[in-house]
Amino acid sequence: MTSSPVSSPLDIPGATPMMAQYIEIKAANPDCLLFYRMGDFYELFFEDAEIASRALGIVLTKRGKHGGADIPMCGVPVERADDYLHRLIALGHRVAVCQQTEDPAEAKKRGPKSVVRREVTRLVTPGTLTEDRLLDPARANLLLAIGRRKVSDSREAYGLAAIDISTGRFSLSEVDGPELPAAIARHEPREIVLSEAIHADPALARLWRDTSAAVVPLAAAELEPASAERRIREQFGVKTLDGFGSFSRAEIAAAGAALLYIERTQFGAKVPLSAPSREASGATLAIDAATRANLELTRTLSGERKGSLLEAIDRTVSAGGARLLAEHLAGPLTDLKKIARRHDAVAFLVADGSLRAHLRDALKAAPDLARALSRLGLGRAGPRDLAALRGGLDAALAIAEGLGGAALPEGIARLVRRLDAADRELAAELGSALADDLPLNRRDGGFVRAGYHAEIDEARLLGQDSRKVIAALQARYAEATGCRTLRIKHNNVLGYYIEVPQAVGEACLKGLMKEFVHRQTMVDAMRFTSVELGELESKIAGASDRVLALESEVFDGLSQRVMAQADTIADIADALSALDVAASHAELAVELDWTRPRLDDSLAFAIEGGRHPVVEAALRKAGEAFIANACDLSGEEAGRIRLVTGPNMGGKSTFLRQNALVIVLAQMGAFVPARSAHLGVVDRLFSRVGAADDLARGQSTFMVEMVETAAILNQATRRSLVVLDEIGRGTATFDGLSIAWACLEHLHEKNGCRALFATHFHELTALSKRLPRLDNATLKVAEHGGDVVFLHEVVPGVAERSYGLQVARLAGLPASVVARAGTILKGLESSERERPSRARIDDLPLFASLTEIAPPPPEPAVVTPEDTLGPLLDGIDPDSLTPREALDALYRLKAERGRG
Numbered sequence: 001m002t003s004s005p006v007s008s009p010l011d012i013p014g015a016t017p018m019m020a021q022y023i024e025i026k027a028a029n030p031d032c033l034l035f036y037r038m039g040d041f042y043e044l045f046f047e048d049a050e051i052a053s054r055a056l057g058i059v060l061t062k063r064g065k066h067g068g069a070d071i072p073m074c075g076v077p078v079e080r081a082d083d084y085l086h087r088l089i090a091l092g093h094r095v096a097v098c099q100q101t102e103d104p105a106e107a108k109k110r111g112p113k114s115v116v117r118r119e120v121t122r123l124v125t126p127g128t129l130t131e132d133r134l135l136d137p138a139r140a141n142l143l144l145a146i147g148r149r150k151v152s153d154s155r156e157a158y159g160l161a162a163i164d165i166s167t168g169r170f171s172l173s174e175v176d177g178p179e180l181p182a183a184i185a186r187h188e189p190r191e192i193v194l195s196e197a198i199h200a201d202p203a204l205a206r207l208w209r210d211t212s213a214a215v216v217p218l219a220a221a222e223l224e225p226a227s228a229e230r231r232i233r234e235q236f237g238v239k240t241l242d243g244f245g246s247f248s249r250a251e252i253a254a255a256g257a258a259l260l261y262i263e264r265t266q267f268g269a270k271v272p273l274s275a276p277s278r279e280a281s282g283a284t285l286a287i288d289a290a291t292r293a294n295l296e297l298t299r300t301l302s303g304e305r306k307g308s309l310l311e312a313i314d315r316t317v318s319a320g321g322a323r324l325l326a327e328h329l330a331g332p333l334t335d336l337k338k339i340a341r342r343h344d345a346v347a348f349l350v351a352d353g354s355l356r357a358h359l360r361d362a363l364k365a366a367p368d369l370a371r372a373l374s375r376l377g378l379g380r381a382g383p384r385d386l387a388a389l390r391g392g393l394d395a396a397l398a399i400a401e402g403l404g405g406a407a408l409p410e411g412i413a414r415l416v417r418r419l420d421a422a423d424r425e426l427a428a429e430l431g432s433a434l435a436d437d438l439p440l441n442r443r444d445g446g447f448v449r450a451g452y453h454a455e456i457d458e459a460r461l462l463g464q465d466s467r468k469v470i471a472a473l474q475a476r477y478a479e480a481t482g483c484r485t486l487r488i489k490h491n492n493v494l495g496y497y498i499e500v501p502q503a504v505g506e507a508c509l510k511g512l513m514k515e516f517v518h519r520q521t522m523v524d525a526m527r528f529t530s531v532e533l534g535e536l537e538s539k540i541a542g543a544s545d546r547v548l549a550l551e552s553e554v555f556d557g558l559s560q561r562v563m564a565q566a567d568t569i570a571d572i573a574d575a576l577s578a579l580d581v582a583a584s585h586a587e588l589a590v591e592l593d594w595t596r597p598r599l600d601d602s603l604a605f606a607i608e609g610g611r612h613p614v615v616e617a618a619l620r621k622a623g624e625a626f627i628a629n630a631c632d633l634s635g636e637e638a639g640r641i642r643l644v645t646g647p648n649m650g651g652k653s654t655f656l657r658q659n660a661l662v663i664v665l666a667q668m669g670a671f672v673p674a675r676s677a678h679l680g681v682v683d684r685l686f687s688r689v690g691a692a693d694d695l696a697r698g699q700s701t702f703m704v705e706m707v708e709t710a711a712i713l714n715q716a717t718r719r720s721l722v723v724l725d726e727i728g729r730g731t732a733t734f735d736g737l738s739i740a741w742a743c744l745e746h747l748h749e750k751n752g753c754r755a756l757f758a759t760h761f762h763e764l765t766a767l768s769k770r771l772p773r774l775d776n777a778t779l780k781v782a783e784h785g786g787d788v789v790f791l792h793e794v795v796p797g798v799a800e801r802s803y804g805l806q807v808a809r810l811a812g813l814p815a816s817v818v819a820r821a822g823t824i825l826k827g828l829e830s831s832e833r834e835r836p837s838r839a840r841i842d843d844l845p846l847f848a849s850l851t852e853i854a855p856p857p858p859e860p861a862v863v864t865p866e867d868t869l870g871p872l873l874d875g876i877d878p879d880s881l882t883p884r885e886a887l888d889a890l891y892r893l894k895a896e897r898g899r900g
């Protein structure tokens with residue numbers, strides 16, 4: 001990864017000097033695509049060229065030979081490099097940008113075969129981006145480093161350092177081993193840095209394989225604890241870390257690894273970071289990756305923001321606000337006081353509509369302060385970043401002034417105090433220094449406002465005057481030559497020159513204009529220069545160079561003043577974002593009639609008139625109404641379980657998820673889509689869908705389902721909320737039923753959590769007689785002449801049937817198949833009436849009593865007709881049967897059952 005300046009390439013047999021240089025630089029950066037600068041292009045060679053040409057859809061060519069074979073090559077123009085970088089980074093690649101660091105003329109002086117000196121000046125990686133064009137404004141861009149320490153022989157803790165160098169945010173936390181996957185999922189990092197040992201740990205292999213982040217292992221020798229501490233001290237210019245609070249060894253290791261990686265990728269540029277904030281363990285609602293995916297919190301199962309909860313609730317008006325909203329949604333709180341402070345702020349902004357509107361207008365005008373500040377710190381900023389600082393400080397002061405007089409709740413008052421710390425003088429200085437129209441790059445000049453800097457004004461005048469003098473000179477020469485079409489023009493090769501038609505040119509050469517010096521003869525024109533014109537030219541060039549140099553000084557001076565207050569400005573950026581989030585929640589609450597939830601430390605979960613924000617929004621677009629539903633899982637000693645049966649398409653999944661979303665929204669500080677909600681704070685949230693629903697998972701879905709269910713049964717506490725949707729349906733009916741049954745008993749007897757459980761196994765509803773904290777609920781349907789109408793209303797009780805056939809008919813299954821299925825169903829139902837399995841299951845002892853007395857029996861304890869049907873069933877391979885054979889098999893099974 002490191003690169004040394006290469007001017008005298010190694011002697012690589014058979015390679016041209018340039019190719020030898022390339023190979024040497026590439027060898028120092030083996031895990032990056034190497035953008036090798038050649039003139040106006042970045043060229044890629046060998047395998048890099050093949051990867052890039054495929055990824056970017058650019059032509060693969062060849063250049064020379066190496067080891068007897070053609071060298072594949074492709075290239076991207078330098079001025080469009082950002083676009084290509086963007087696409088490569090989005091695909092998870094890392095790119096080393098290698099520049100020419102000397103003038104080709106200099107290289108020539110060393111000898112005809114010398115190669116221009118080149119150096120890697122930057123590594124562009126997904127987790128260390130700073131350019132606006134490469135970043136999503138509404139999303140943090142996190143680099144996550146992971147360290148580890150042994151707590152006891154059987155326990156390990158992981159330190160997490162999350163850094164967004166595009167905003168300077170830096171947080172540290174430590175989690176227990178089993179919590180690591182959920183913690184990583186919450187951060188949604190773009191890139192993960194860790195030691196080779198953690199990377200190679202077989203227990204974690206799946207984590208690194210499944211993550212969408214780029215994973216970078218670092219060698220143990222580079223991650224010495226002493227150098228980690230030193231790096232942190234150096235970053236913040238402190239002698240000891242004590243001032244930051246106490247960090248664990250794992251956290252320090254993580255922070256050290258993150259800083260080392262940043263050092264490497266930024267090539268010494270000092271990245272301005274805020275002091276690390278430490279997050280206590282358990283401070284956020286633990287939500288594992290599967291639950292996040294299943295609830296589609298920040299993206300849908302197909303990976304898009306559109307259709308996610310985040311998209312449905314986002315009413316922020318600034319990029320910083322949008323990022324903070326996503327962060328809050330990813331990590332809802334567990335601390336009641338902090339949640340209440342957020343709710344107070346929202347309530348205040350709900351109550352005062354005109355104040356909210358003014359606030360949102362002011363926030364809308366505020367540019368992305370945090371990202372501009374970070375670019376200034378890194379020396380990558382342009383005039384527009386300074387303007388962003390000006391706009392941000394102005395907005396902060398305007399908001400502080402606007403809210404200053406009001407009686408504010410504590411949460412908002414604190415934010416306003418932070419805004420009020422904005423340096424008025426600096427804001428005014430930026431205001432008077434910067435012009436209205438600003439170029440992207442400082443080297444383009446013209447960004448200092450006229451009247452701000454006397455010397456700049458003077459030099460500019462000189463430049464303008466010289467242009468006037470050129471016009472006068474042109475008029476004079478035109479008169480002297482008698483040629484009205486004589487022009488003084490400018491190009492990059494000749495500079496200023498006099499152009500006349502061919503005939504006049506000939507006359508000039510013959511003595512018409514003695515002071516003219518011939519430069520070029522064109523097809524129908526001649527070009528000249530003169531001493532006077534040459535002098536003027538150097539005056540003009542001198543003046544514009546001087547303006548550029550002076551403007552650059554102004555830029556540096558302003559940057560320094562800004563960076564001297566970097567911490568305060570970063571804090572102002574955070575406060576603006578927090579206000580935007582509160583105002584967004586308030587706007588949403590007013591728009592959609594959401595209410596403030598009542599939160600406490602009980603085990604309450606009582607929701608009246610609850611709705612699903614995303615489904616409701618989709619229905620609203622289609623002009624349909626969402627049916628609100630109540631849900632009560634409140635308990636004293638332990639939570640209640642609601643077992644939901646009901647027809648396909650009745651709304652079970654929607655109902656389950658909407659209740660999980662209410663908890664997420666309430667604990668992130670938002671109001672909730674319900675008429676009222678009384679909620680005891682939740683420590684962990686689990687949501688799972690039975691394998692058959694979980695198409696995004698691909699292979700071996702039942703195994704995944706069981707692994708995840710195991711995690712829930714092992715981790716859910718009395719404070720947790722568990723949502724299980726059709727668990728057990730990914731396997732044979734009786735296996736699935738038995739598993740679902742045992743899981744329910746475990747949740748009730750062992751976990752004691754609040755839970756929602758949807759199922760098509762109607763047999764399970766019998767459990768309500770024996771498990772005191774389990775209630776049955778169902779979704780109402782109405783039948784009209786054989787057709788079914790879903791009312792989407794959740795009511796106490798048990799579904800009579802699944803209405804699968806009616807749904808099949810609605811879906812357009814051929815009428816003959818539906819009719820035939822009806823006949824088969826009748827047959828199956830009558831045999832079930834004769835030999836009901838439910839009665840037999842009812843006789844079984846409860847899970848708890850079983851486990852307390854003896855370990856659970858190895859076989860499912862349900863007595864089923866499998867004893868006789870087993871061998872027959874084993875012989876059937878459903879995937880290889882034709883429909884006809886399937887029907888025959890069904891008849892055979894029925895006949896066998898009749899005999900049994």
Ligand SMILES: Nc1ncnc2c1ncn2[C@@H]1O[C@H](COP(=O)(O)OP(=O)(O)OP(=O)(O)O)[C@@H](O)[C@H]1O
Pocket residue numbers: 615619625626627628629646647648649650651652653654655792793
């Ligand atoms: N409360 C509601 N009000 C109005 N429409 C609803 C409601 N709940 C669900 N729906 C509609 O019904 C559709 C099916 O809902 P959902 O997927 O939750 O059903 P389900 O019972 O889980 O079905 P299945 O058992 O087939 O998985 C939704 O896409 C939505 O359009």
